[in-house]
Amino acid sequence: MTQLFEPVGCKVDLQTGAMSDATGDYQKRFRDLEGLYADADAFSAMQAEWNDTVVYEVSEFRPNERSGDLIFGVTRMLPGKVGTEYFVTRGHIHRQADRPEIYYGQKGRGLMLMESPEGEIRVVEIDAQTVCYVPPYWIHRSVNVGDEELVMLFCYPADSGQDYDCIAKAGGMRARIVDDGKGGWKQVDNAGWRMRDAATIAALYGHQQKEETA
Ligand SMILES: O=P(O)(O)OC[C@H]1O[C@](O)(CO)[C@@H](O)[C@@H]1O
Ligand SMILES: [Fe+2]
Incomplete structure (x- = not known):
């Protein structure tokens, strides 16, 4: 018998970036973001003042992780720079790499930095009321390039998952x-970026091939 979930209307608070009826949230503090930025000395110099500061925060509604359902929520990110580099999220590719994502700017000035498995770069600027489509297979990372908080809504297939190693490697x-x-x-x-080898690229595209031939 099909189990029906209850519909829900979530309110987004633009001041706090919080979303009502969220099923979960998480915070990333400055200290969690070590290694993301080019200027390690600038990062160290900021640590005393910034270490415990929440740089970005995610409030989400996650009904379940079943194929066909959706996860959505709000990301709120502080403005700031490490050296000359603007604050970023960790960034990821979806574990099921063929899953896309939508972002909708609510407040502030941001952009989505995207990279294909082969290393092509795309940038989409996201101001309030810009919808950004992140297609399947693109690594994505949000950047706050403004001088106020960046608030964006996101929505992606519930079975996407996140793979952070793809960027780290x-x-x-x-x-x-x-x-x-x-x-x-x-x-x-x-300067530290290394091109993925053919096997790694094939594996990123391979998930869908497996599904298609299953
Ligand atoms: O997961 P990251 O790369 O730390 O960045 C957080 C952002 O990405 C998401 O995981 C959505 O894919 C959101 O939670 C948020 O927009
Ligand atoms: Fe994502």
Whole structure:
């Protein structure tokens, strides 16, 4: 017998980034983000003041993790920079890499930094009321390039999962987003980035092949 879930209407509080009726939330503090930024000295210098500060926070509604259902929620991220590099989320590819995601800007100025398995970079600017589509197979990371909090709604298939190793093994994402010195941002190369080998790329695309032939 089919079990019906109860519909729900969640209110987003733009000031706090909280969402009513959330089933869970998590915080990432400055100390959790070590190693993400190019300038390790700048990171260390900020630690005394910033260590316990929540840099970003996620409030989500996760009915279950079944194929066909959706997880949605709100991410709230502080403005700031480590050296010249704007604050970022850890970033990930979906464990089921063929699963997409939608982000909807609510407040602030941000962007979605995306990288294909082969290392192509795309950037989509996300201001309030911009919807960003992250297609299947793209690694994605949010960046706050504004001077106020960035609040974005997100929604993705409930069985997507998150794989963080994909970025770590490549030495980060291929591009970094830094202050351009004119109040804006620019994209620069990450000198530590290593191209994925063919087997790793095939494995990222392979999940779907397995499903299709199953
Ligand atoms: O999971 P990360 O890379 O730390 O970033 C958090 C963001 O990504 C999500 O996991 C959604 O994919 C959200 O929770 C949030 O928008
Ligand atoms: Fe995601």
